[in-house]
Amino acid sequence: MTFTELETPRLRLRKFRESDFAAVHSWASDQENLRYMLFDPHTADDTRGFIRFAIAAAEAAPCVNAQYIIEARDSGAVAGGAGLSLSDDMDGGGITQPIFELGWILLRGAQGLGFATEAACELTRFAFDEQHAATVTATCDAENVRSYRVMERLGMRLFPEIKRKRRGSVLLGYAERDELFYAVTREQYYLSH
Numbered sequence: 643m644t645f646t647e648l649e650t651p652r653l654r655l656r657k658f659r660e661s662d663f664a665a666v667h668s669w670a671s672d673q674e675n676l677r678y679m680l681f682d683p684h685t686a687d688d689t690r691g692f693i694r695f696a697i698a699a700a701e702a703a704p705c706v707n708a709q710y711i712i713e714a715r716d717s718g719a720v721a722g723g724a725g726l727s728l729s730d731d732m733d734g735g736g737i738t739q740p741i742f743e744l745g746w747i748l749l750r751g752a753q754g755l756g757f758a759t760e761a762a763c764e765l766t767r768f769a770f771d772e773q774h775a776a777t778v779t780a781t782c783d784a785e786n787v788r789s790y791r792v793m794e795r796l797g798m799r800l801f802p803e804i805k806r807k808r809r810g811s812v813l814l815g816y817a818e819r820d821e822l823f824y825a826v827t828r829e830q831y832y833l834s835h
């Protein structure tokens with residue numbers, strides 16, 4: 643795909659910039675916000691490295707990992723980040739239609755406003771309408787209720803038969819965790835859109 647900036651009624655989904663450091667570091671260094679995430683709290687250098695990665699990934703041709711800043715259109719304030727990436731499963735044999743994976747994180751002050759759902763709905767639309775996605779997936783820790791509620795609001799379905807494990811965070815003592823796998827197929831998506 644080509645990185646494409648997107649807009650919703652309240653949000654702008656745009657490329658990362660070096661000047662986003664303070665906001666990105668705020669969410670990426672907050673242990674509680676990372677309770678169910680797969681990465682450890684970032685040092686300032688980690689955050690700078692991630693921003694450089696996100697900027698480079700957006701410029702890549704093709705772009706296989708589109709990392710978005712979620713920005714409030716009215717204030718211009720950064721609310722969080724979202725990712726739309728081509729699934730690793732594409733490396734396997736035989737899959738000819740793209741499977742995309744979605745992810746999201748909001749600054750604590752931007753949670754509870756519907757921003758994650760609004761951003762993820764637009765990324766799902768973009769994946770199906772403009773990138774010919776066959777399926778859009780998302781995963782989360784089995785106890786990350788706020789995250790799987792986003793998946794449900796997107797119209798994704800839980801696949802209970804897909805049982806996977808993931809590493810826990812520093813707050814969870816790195817214990818092995820159950821992971822939930824959600825997905826919406828192209829057919830299911832267009833039945834309701």
Ligand SMILES: CC(C)(COP(=O)(O)OP(=O)(O)OC[C@H]1O[C@@H](n2cnc3c(N)ncnc32)[C@H](O)[C@@H]1OP(=O)(O)O)[C@@H](O)C(=O)NCCC(=O)NCCS
Nearest residue numbers: 675678746747748753754755756757758759781782788789
């Ligand atoms: C996961 C995460 C993004 C979900 O954030 P969220 O704010 O709960 O999700 P949304 O932005 O979709 O907001 C939905 C909430 O906003 C409320 N809301 C308030 N105003 C709203 C509006 N105008 N429109 C829609 N919803 C609104 C909804 O009622 C809902 O609250 P409820 O679930 O208590 O009913 C957030 O908890 C987070 O960043 N967590 C830390 C990182 C993380 O775990 N990421 C996921 C890893 S898999």
